[in-house]
Amino acid sequence: MAAHAGVSASTVSYVMSGKRSISQTTTDRVMRAVVELGYHPRASARALASNRTNVIALMVPLRSDMYVPVIMEIVMAAATTAREHGQDILLLTGGEGPDGVRRIAASGIADAIILMDVELDDQRIPVLREAAMPAVLIGLPSDTAGLTCVDLDFQATGAACVDHLADLGHRDIALIGESKSVYRRHTGFAARTLDGFQRQAHERRLRAVHRPCEGTFEATAGVLTRILDERPTTSGFVVQNEAAIRPTLDLLRQFGRVVPEDVSVVAICPDQLALQLSPQLTSVSIPAEEMGRSAVDLVMAQLSDRPSGGTTTLIPPMLNVRDSSAAVR
Structure with missing residues (x-):
């Protein structure tokens, strides 16, 4: 790749990662070589170079009293948005609770975590605060201090x-x-x-x-x-x-x-x-789709060091009047 573009290997790395400013002429030469050679950087190599896994963990305990179609719509929106950002979703559906958060944080298998099915006194949150890893909640606990949350109001x-x-x-x-x-x-x-x-x-x-x-x-x-x-x-x-x-x-x-x-x-x-x-x-x-997309966008803002921590996004309700309600006779 470097020889084909007539530049050093480090210059190719800087162009591909965007970590340094490279002249437009050199950048164009490298990108032409990418197209001509059909180059695709391996995900593992990218992760090693950036100290990132490019994986977002999505924790959604599936329970018998949950309406699964809404849950899956949120999951699909999150997965689609993650791919747009070059990320993959690791779906965790077991009722692991705090231990699951602790395992994800300690193992390093994901760069960030999104929690669903949030309870007012959710036992996962103290562990999340201790782990200090990028995180977003789809739902609101009683105490949102320092947390990034998105939900319908x-x-x-x-x-x-x-x-x-x-x-x-x-x-x-x-x-x-x-x-x-x-x-x-x-x-x-x-x-x-x-x-x-x-x-x-x-x-x-x-x-x-x-x-x-x-x-x-x-x-x-x-x-x-x-x-x-x-x-x-x-x-x-x-x-x-x-x-x-x-x-x-x-x-x-x-x-x-x-x-x-x-x-x-x-x-x-x-x-x-x-x-x-x-x-x-x-x-x-x-x-559901808006919540899933917003959660991933908020996670990516944290991973990109853009301010997003400690914010609560409440989506205003939209009441659509149809045929099932009318004035009292």
């Missing part, structure tokens, strides 16, 4: 759903939430949505109730029956459990409640799911 999401129903004249509303295990883990997105829902319902002086739901047809039937037995005037429903959305619509029909003439339903779910149901759902969409 779930607290604002819960409030936006309440405001929409209140503006339509609904006075009795209910949140059909995630499974009990999600709340027991204090998973950030669920806890923050509930907090926003309850705070805004109090602010708007609405009667509001929250019921966790496992998402099966039988579980949803039990939850819906309990809500309507306790509060038969409930006319607005917010559903945050994707698995419970279709059963909720089917059961309301069985109970003689027509959507949206008798009751309104607002969902927190991917647009694809909201659009394929009948009636099409008023919903706050989950910006």
Whole structure:
């Protein structure tokens, strides 16, 4: 390569790595040689020279109470963005917790780590702080000091759903939430949505109730029956459990409640799911692709020594009004 370009080997290295300023004439000569020789630097050689693995670890414990399509959309967006930056994704799906973070940091098999399924008091975070490796959280813990986080603003999401129903004249509303295990883990997105829902319902002086739901047809039937037995005037429903959305619509029909003439339903779910149901759902969409891309971009900023640490990026909720919500008759 160096002989073909008529330069020294060190000059080729500087041109390829960008570590030193080389004249445009020399750079053009080296790049012509790259094209003519079909040169592709080996990944291992690049990693050795830069002290980098060019690998980003993505830790997403897959659990039975998670909605996998959203998780995989985030993962695919992260993987695609990583490749655009010349990086590979190491996917960690086991429930390794703090030990997994410690192993990744100690082994040096990845340059950075992205954590998903973040809990309010996530036990992985103290280890992450001690490791001092570049990291981004897709989700918000209680204490974000010194951490780089990106997430949908779930607290604002819960409030936006309440405001929409209140503006339509609904006075009795209910949140059909995630499974009990999600709340027991204090998973950030669920806890923050509930907090926003309850705070805004109090602010708007609405009667509001929250019921966790496992998402099966039988579980949803039990939850819906309990809500309507306790509060038969409930006319607005917010559903945050994707698995419970279709059963909720089917059961309301069985109970003689027509959507949206008798009751309104607002969902927190991917647009694809909201659009394929009948009636099409008023919903706050989950910006899965944006979260995945942003997480990788924030990691790359840290790896490039650009300021990004200790920042929290909250994506504002976008409520799309469709056919499942209407003014109270």
